[in-house]
Amino acid sequence: xxxxxxxxxxxxxxxxxxxxxxxxxxxxxxxxxxxxxxxxxxxxxxxxxxxxxxxxxxxxxxxxxxxxxxxxxxxxxxxxxxxxxxxxxxxxxxxxxxxxxxxxxxxxxxxxxxxxxxxxxxxxxxxxxxxxxxxxxxxxxxxxxxxxxxxxxxxxxxxxxxxxxxxxxxxxxxxxxxxxxxxxxxxxxxxxxxxxxxxxxxxxxxxxxxx
Amino acid sequence: xxxxxxxxxxxxxxxxxxxxxxxxxxxxxxxxxxxxxxxxxxxxxxxxxxxxxxxxxxxxxxxxxxxxxxxxxxxxxxxxxxxxxxxxxxxxxxxxxxxxxxxxxxxxxxxxxxxxxxxxxxxxxxxxxxxxxxxxxxxxxxxxxxxxxxxxxxxxxxxxxxxxxxxxxxxxxxxxxxxxxxxxxxxxxxxxxxxxxxxxxxxxxxxxxxx
DNA sequence: TAACATTTGTTATAAAAATAACAATAATTT
DNA sequence: AAATTATTGTTATTTTTATAACAAATGTTA
Ligand SMILES: NC(=O)c1ccc[n+]([C@@H]2O[C@H](COP(=O)([O-])OP(=O)(O)OC[C@H]3O[C@@H](n4cnc5c(N)ncnc54)[C@H](O)[C@@H]3O)[C@@H](O)[C@H]2O)c1
Ligand SMILES: NC(=O)c1ccc[n+]([C@@H]2O[C@H](COP(=O)([O-])OP(=O)(O)OC[C@H]3O[C@@H](n4cnc5c(N)ncnc54)[C@H](O)[C@@H]3O)[C@@H](O)[C@H]2O)c1
Numbered sequence: 001x002x003x004x005x006x007x008x009x010x011x012x013x014x015x016x017x018x019x020x021x022x023x024x025x026x027x028x029x030x031x032x033x034x035x036x037x038x039x040x041x042x043x044x045x046x047x048x049x050x051x052x053x054x055x056x057x058x059x060x061x062x063x064x065x066x067x068x069x070x071x072x073x074x075x076x077x078x079x080x081x082x083x084x085x086x087x088x089x090x091x092x093x094x095x096x097x098x099x100x101x102x103x104x105x106x107x108x109x110x111x112x113x114x115x116x117x118x119x120x121x122x123x124x125x126x127x128x129x130x131x132x133x134x135x136x137x138x139x140x141x142x143x144x145x146x147x148x149x150x151x152x153x154x155x156x157x158x159x160x161x162x163x164x165x166x167x168x169x170x171x172x173x174x175x176x177x178x179x180x181x182x183x184x185x186x187x188x189x190x191x192x193x194x195x196x197x198x199x200x201x202x203x204x205x206x207x208x209x210x211x
Numbered sequence: 212x213x214x215x216x217x218x219x220x221x222x223x224x225x226x227x228x229x230x231x232x233x234x235x236x237x238x239x240x241x242x243x244x245x246x247x248x249x250x251x252x253x254x255x256x257x258x259x260x261x262x263x264x265x266x267x268x269x270x271x272x273x274x275x276x277x278x279x280x281x282x283x284x285x286x287x288x289x290x291x292x293x294x295x296x297x298x299x300x301x302x303x304x305x306x307x308x309x310x311x312x313x314x315x316x317x318x319x320x321x322x323x324x325x326x327x328x329x330x331x332x333x334x335x336x337x338x339x340x341x342x343x344x345x346x347x348x349x350x351x352x353x354x355x356x357x358x359x360x361x362x363x364x365x366x367x368x369x370x371x372x373x374x375x376x377x378x379x380x381x382x383x384x385x386x387x388x389x390x391x392x393x394x395x396x397x398x399x400x401x402x403x404x405x406x407x408x409x410x411x412x413x414x415x416x417x418x419x420x421x422x
Numbered sequence: 423t424a425a426c427a428t429t430t431g432t433t434a435t436a437a438a439a440a441t442a443a444c445a446a447t448a449a450t451t452t
Numbered sequence: 453a454a455a456t457t458a459t460t461g462t463t464a465t466t467t468t469t470a471t472a473a474c475a476a477a478t479g480t481t482a
Contacts, residue, residue: 003416004412009409009412010405013405013408014389014405017387017388037391038391039389040398077411078411082415091309092306098302099302103404104404106411146407169414172403176228177229177232178229178249178251179251180248186413188410192307192401193224193228194221195401196295196383197224197315197318198220198224198399199381199382199383199397200287200289200317200318200381201287202217202220203293203381205215206397
């Protein structure tokens with residue numbers, strides 16, 4: 001299967017979550033425009049994304065929700081779960097750990113790391129915190145490929161380098177510095193301040209234009 | 212000034228933060244390719260964004276960092292600070308509050324809201340938590356225009372509706388449901404699970420392609 | 423059963439974003 | 453002082469993403 005557009009991958013993740021909610025509500029089939037409404041996008045967008053993954057409904061009946069979830073999972077999940085580690089077990093690292101557990105079956109949070117002796121050895125929701133000195137060893141032995149980076153801003157760049165050297169393939173960066181990584185490492189910047197400043201800008205500028 | 216592209220606004224926020232770091236390190240001027248390297252993007256991208264905001268350096272000398280920060284701030288900040296509220300004062304809401312205070316001078320976090328009587332009246336970093344029943348009153352009286360939404364997923368959509376009815380103009384949505392809002396409300400979905408699933412997908416698919 | 427309506431799947435078009443190309447300018451070297 | 457180099461600012465091009473248009477399928481109504 002050809003590689004999918006980034007934006008489509010994003011939406012597929014959201015479709016799936018939304019579809020699970022629909023199942024919880026006893027729904028079995030869904031039209032493109034219904035799904036679109038739930039995601040605040042257009043029906044064409046939905047159909048185009050579904051075209052990308054090569055799913056077909058029986059025309060005019062909408063999509064079978066379970067089938068569609070299955071197909072999306074086939075595309076965006078890996079066969080074997082991927083192993084994930086949290087780097088920096090502070091406020092945010094712990095909050096994420098609590099939130100994360102059990103949320104995604106194909107993503108296993110397996111370890112946390114910190115530099116602070118007081119944190120090393122501690123556990124949150126069964127996820128143990130190891131010394132950052134053992135990073136490489138544990139990453140390699142447990143086949144960890146994804147890192148959630150929640151260290152303080154000033155050590156983020158250094159840590160990113162070490163992570164990549166240790167064999168990490170993808171980083172979700174919660175710190176508020178942009179990182180430099182080789183192009184074969186997938187990096188997702190997840191920056192709250194930027195998002196908030198963006199909201200502020202468009203709050204100020206958008207209303208004049210539309211409607 | 213014409214409205215800027217979304218991606219440019221995002222990057223401007225990041226340029227500014229990065230430039231502040233440069234000042235801390237005693238740097239006074241910076242070349243487009245230096246700034247680009249720090250953000251993991253291209254120099255052309257940097258120059259193009261700077262063109263959008265109409266800033267000019269003396270050619271071949273790079274940009275004066277202080278000047279550039281000033282110009283960016285003029286564009287993306289408001290004259291008067293905008294007032295912000297946190298909706299849902301749980302783990303995440305409180306973590307954000309701690310983190311947020313003092314971080315952005317033109318964004319004032321002024322109140323938090325919760326439905327849980329145990330939380331109402333509590334304070335984190337001087338930010339007081341009010342009953343959700345007083346939402347409208349407090350939003351109007353304090354001219355709050357931006358909401359950070361950190362309530363549980365199941366009440367997110369209802370809360371979004373109430374927020375908009377109360378006069379909120381922008382929402383930063385941390386919950387993992389997509390919201391429906393009128394087109395004159397600026398909504399930024401800030402969804403960790405989606406970001407993580409995206410990382411997982413491209414960890415699986417990207418390396419084969421590039422390099 | 424003929425006309426109409428609804429919904430999908432796909433191709434065509436438009437809009438947004440990123441990249442490339444390059445002229446202009448100023449500093450440096452020869 | 454001519455040639456070379458480095459850097460910006462801008463226009464042109466390409467790529468990516470979103471939207472529009474519409475044919476095909478299938479059900480519904482007259
Ligand atoms: N808290 C939030 O809501 C929030 C929001 C947005 C962004 N962030 C960003 O997330 C990061 C963490 O924030 P936080 O509030 O959890 O801070 P925190 O201080 O509570 O946690 C940071 C943890 O990292 C550990 N650490 C320091 N250096 C380390 C190293 N080299 N290797 C491993 N661990 C190390 C510290 O011991 C600490 O436990 C910061 O970069 C911050 O900018 C936080
Ligand atoms: N914790 C994380 O790291 C994390 C990460 C990503 C996303 N999220 C999302 O953020 C949201 C909050 O997560 P959390 O971990 O802070 O949960 P939490 O349960 O700790 O906090 C939720 C708070 O909202 C309050 N609340 C409930 N209904 C309300 C209402 N109608 N109005 C106002 N307040 C109300 C609750 O009393 C509670 O204090 C969830 O939607 C979750 O999906 C959390």
